[in-house]
Amino acid sequence: MDGESRTVKSLKNAGVNVFFLIIQTILGFWSRKVFYDYLGSEVLGLDTTAASLLNFLNIAESGVGMAVAYFLYTPFYEKDTMKINDLVSLQGWIYRRIAGFILVASFIMMGLFPWIFKDIQIPLWYAYATFTVLLIGNMLGYFVNYRQSVLAADQKQYKVVKVTQASSIAFKVFLILYLPYASHPFLCYLGTTLLGYVIGSIWLNYVLKEEYPWLKSSLKSGKELMEEYPDMFKKIKQLFVHKIGGFVILQCTPLIMYSFSSLTVIAYYGNYLAITDKAKSIMQQAFASTGAAVGNLVASKDKDKMLSVFWELVDSRMCFSTALVMTLALVTEPFISVWLSPDYLLGRGVLYLILVNIWLVLNRTPIDNFKDGFGLFQDVWAPAAESIINLSVAVVCGSFMGIKGVLMGGVASYVVIVYGWKPLFLWKNGFMRNYYSTFLKPFSYRIIVVFILLLMIIPLSGILRFESTSLMEVIIITFIIGIMSTGLVYVVFSALFSGMKSFNDRLKMLIFK
Numbered sequence: 364m365d366g367e368s369r370t371v372k373s374l375k376n377a378g379v380n381v382f383f384l385i386i387q388t389i390l391g392f393w394s395r396k397v398f399y400d401y402l403g404s405e406v407l408g409l410d411t412t413a414a415s416l417l418n419f420l421n422i423a424e425s426g427v428g429m430a431v432a433y434f435l436y437t438p439f440y441e442k443d444t445m446k447i448n449d450l451v452s453l454q455g456w457i458y459r460r461i462a463g464f465i466l467v468a469s470f471i472m473m474g475l476f477p478w479i480f481k482d483i484q485i486p487l488w489y490a491y492a493t494f495t496v497l498l499i500g501n502m503l504g505y506f507v508n509y510r511q512s513v514l515a516a517d518q519k520q521y522k523v524v525k526v527t528q529a530s531s532i533a534f535k536v537f538l539i540l541y542l543p544y545a546s547h548p549f550l551c552y553l554g555t556t557l558l559g560y561v562i563g564s565i566w567l568n569y570v571l572k573e574e575y576p577w578l579k580s581s582l583k584s585g586k587e588l589m590e591e592y593p594d595m596f597k598k599i600k601q602l603f604v605h606k607i608g609g610f611v612i613l614q615c616t617p618l619i620m621y622s623f624s625s626l627t628v629i630a631y632y633g634n635y636l637a638i639t640d641k642a643k644s645i646m647q648q649a650f651a652s653t654g655a656a657v658g659n660l661v662a663s664k665d666k667d668k669m670l671s672v673f674w675e676l677v678d679s680r681m682c683f684s685t686a687l688v689m690t691l692a693l694v695t696e697p698f699i700s701v702w703l704s705p706d707y708l709l710g711r712g713v714l715y716l717i718l719v720n721i722w723l724v725l726n727r728t729p730i731d732n733f734k735d736g737f738g739l740f741q742d743v744w745a746p747a748a749e750s751i752i753n754l755s756v757a758v759v760c761g762s763f764m765g766i767k768g769v770l771m772g773g774v775a776s777y778v779v780i781v782y783g784w785k786p787l788f789l790w791k792n793g794f795m796r797n798y799y800s801t802f803l804k805p806f807s808y809r810i811i812v813v814f815i816l817l818l819m820i821i822p823l824s825g826i827l828r829f830e831s832t833s834l835m836e837v838i839i840i841t842f843i844i845g846i847m848s849t850g851l852v853y854v855v856f857s858a859l860f861s862g863m864k865s866f867n868d869r870l871k872m873l874i875f876k
Contacts, residue, residue: 379521380648435516436658462505601740661736678862
């Protein structure tokens with residue numbers, strides 16, 4: 364347990380996350396082409412389907428990892444290694460039981476493969492082999508790699524990312540280079556994937572041993588530890604309900620979208636997501652480690668410091684997410700026109716609704732982080748309400764407005780639950796400060812400023828309208844517009860908001876140190 368500050372650890376996590384995300388994105392375009400050529404679209408589709416089936420079974424884990432992380436924050440802050448060992452042992456004991464359930468369910472599911480994959484044009488054993496390899500990788504997480512939770516709680520998730528991403532990239536590059544010469548490409552693909560899981564697991568546990576030589580887990584004492592930490596099971600049940608709500612929205616929204624449009628429109632919509640989701644992911648990874656930092660801060664019980672950091676996180680995220688949305692609003696359609704064709708555009712209305720959803724997703728994180736850091740999971744009705752609002756608005760508006768109406772479902776649920784209820788709940792049970800003066804009023808002021816900034820997109824889209832037949836030209840113009848948007852929003856936020864000023868002071872301190 365070193366003495367690095369929360370900020371330094373956050374920056375390490377952000378740097379490593381963004382670096383590997385960019386490498387994986389570039390590598391993904393290259394590998395996809397090679398895999399299509401030498402494995403075929405059916406094998407790639409099978410891999411995606413098998414992973415989806417396994418993800419469905421993994422919903423049984425929902426809540427355990429987050430609950431353990433919540434309970435680990437305080438002992439890490441207090442450097443209580445004995446309690447950390449107890450909590451990791453309890454996690455391992457719970458994970459073994461979940462793994463047993465997933466194994467039984469997997470065998471039952473494999474019995475249905477002749478029906479599930481009745482229309483595939485490749486041998487059925489491909490499905491069994493692919494699912495089995497993915498299942499082995501999954502089981503390593505439950506039986507061996509579960510101790511990585513201590514790295515996340517200690518704000519050293521970047522060490523996990525280095526191991527998992529470096530091994531993934533190494534084996535993916537090997538596949539790209541070797542597949543054209545392999546006599547049995549499918550077996551080579553599966554064997555390399557399995558080897559990657561095993562080596563990654565060995566490497567990760569070596570890192571854990573080097574980083575925490577005192578870390579020991581005793582799974583036999585799990586039952587006794589459950590009685591010692593009764594709140595753990597309570598938090599797990601609450602978090603499970605929260606996770607189910609998100610799962611329902613994620614799985615049902617595409618189905619609703621398809622019911623009010625066509626496969627062609629869905630494909631065009633996917634082109635927008637291919638651009639906007641990558642940009643969103645880069646920003647999410649840049650701020651990915653703030654959850655553990657907030658948990659560690661909450662463990663200090665310094666409410667004034669927490670509130671200051673909350674606004675610092677809100678303002679910095681809001682600043683860069685607003686600049687990102689402004690840039691995407693101006694360059695997404697020109698990019699699609701050059702990348703594919705102007706015929707693939709769905710109109711500004713769809714683009715703007717996609718970007719509103721992205722902005723709302725990106726800026727909910729500080730609220731969620733502090734809510735999780737305080738362990739406030741008891742509002743189990745909230746995810747159900749969020750799902751009902753999302754799906755109801757999506758169905759009603761979708762019947763009149765098509766894909767735009769479906770996208771409005773996400774906006775409505777975020778506004779009512781994420782930005783309406785959750786801050787009120789957090790202020791009442793976590794910060795325990797005056798909700799109106801310390802949240803609603805300052806947050807509303809920020810929303811008004813963001814709205815005015817985003818309104819500038821309309822005249823700018825006319826002024827900066829450009830025609831290009833070169834992808835490189837679009838990329839260069841995107842870079843220029845991104846710099847201009849970021850500079851504008853950064854200056855405005857730095858001049859108006861205290862949280863952004865604190866963020867700037869923190870950056871200056873780090874640079875001078």
